[in-house]
Amino acid sequence: xxxxxxxxxxxxxxxxxxxxxxxxxxxxxxxxxxxxxxxxxxxxxxxxxxxxxxxxxxxxxxxxxxxxxxxxxxxxxxxxxxxxxxxxxxxxxxxxxxxxxxxxxxxxxxxxxxxxxxxxxxxxxxxxxxxxxxxxxxxxxxxxxxxxxxxxxxxxxxxxxxxxxxxxxxxxxxxxxxxxxxxxxxxxxxxxxxxxxxxxxxxxxxxxxxxxxx
Numbered sequence: 001x002x003x004x005x006x007x008x009x010x011x012x013x014x015x016x017x018x019x020x021x022x023x024x025x026x027x028x029x030x031x032x033x034x035x036x037x038x039x040x041x042x043x044x045x046x047x048x049x050x051x052x053x054x055x056x057x058x059x060x061x062x063x064x065x066x067x068x069x070x071x072x073x074x075x076x077x078x079x080x081x082x083x084x085x086x087x088x089x090x091x092x093x094x095x096x097x098x099x100x101x102x103x104x105x106x107x108x109x110x111x112x113x114x115x116x117x118x119x120x121x122x123x124x125x126x127x128x129x130x131x132x133x134x135x136x137x138x139x140x141x142x143x144x145x146x147x148x149x150x151x152x153x154x155x156x157x158x159x160x161x162x163x164x165x166x167x168x169x170x171x172x173x174x175x176x177x178x179x180x181x182x183x184x185x186x187x188x189x190x191x192x193x194x195x196x197x198x199x200x201x202x203x204x205x206x207x208x209x210x211x212x213x214x
Contacts, residue, residue, distance in 0.1 A: 003212045005123055007070075010056060010130045013100060014072040015046045017134055020099030021075040021146075024092045030081035038075045046072035059178075074144060086153060093149030097135040104131040108196035111204070125197060125205040132192045136185055142177055143170025 019041050022033030033039045038046070047053070048071070056070040082088030107127040110116070116124065141147035143166055155162065166173075194202045 002122060002126065002208055006126050006130065006212065007056065009123075009126050010070045010134070011043065011047070011052060011072075013103065013127070013130045013134055014052060014070050015041060015043045016103065017096040017100055017138070018046045018072040018075045020095045021077070021092055024095035025075070025077035025082065028082040028084065028088050028091060030077050030079075032077050032081065033075045036076060046075075048073040088153075090150040090153035093146040093153075094139075096146050097138050100131040100135040100138075104128045104135070104192075104196055107131075108201065111197060111201045121204050122208040122211075125201055125208060128196055128201075129189075129193055129205055129209075132196070133189050136189050136192060137182070140177065140185070141166075142174050143167060144174065 019039070022039040025033050026039055051071040051073075053070075077089075077092055079085060079089045082092070084091070104127070107124045111121060111124045111128070138145050139147040139150075141151035148166060148170065152166070190202075193205060197205060
């Protein structure tokens, strides 16, 4: 039950993540996401068969249930239409992770403040975990992850060679990181979850994760 629920939560959270990219771009003056029908919370507009469905299923199987990551179709935007050409892409890039953190905070407060039935508490902490996972993972500065937009916006011109290298080999670096190094993020993700949920909420989370079958 919780495995299917977590998969659904991760999918919805990834859709919200992409919506936030589109919202930020639109607010900064680029209507591309809206024109392409991506400024919506309708999952049909954002789901990618590979990265949203097959990738998380494969990661679940490959890691024995220890790690799962999903991504919706990236929302396209034109950086030249943004109000701030230099830092606009960074703002758009960070909007997705910030949206996930906002969702995580809301559900963490619900867990902390309300006396919920055990099943509802378990689902709520899974929302926190999924959104913290998406936020932290997407802030890694490797293309096509959001952190790369922030990094490239902040680097001075003399780092052009590094930027070109990341843009050329970013996808290969990404998959290497995904399959061999992504486990390094788990302590960071767990630490953020602990800050949001507290000791009691984290115990509920780990108990729920232990009940998930893969």
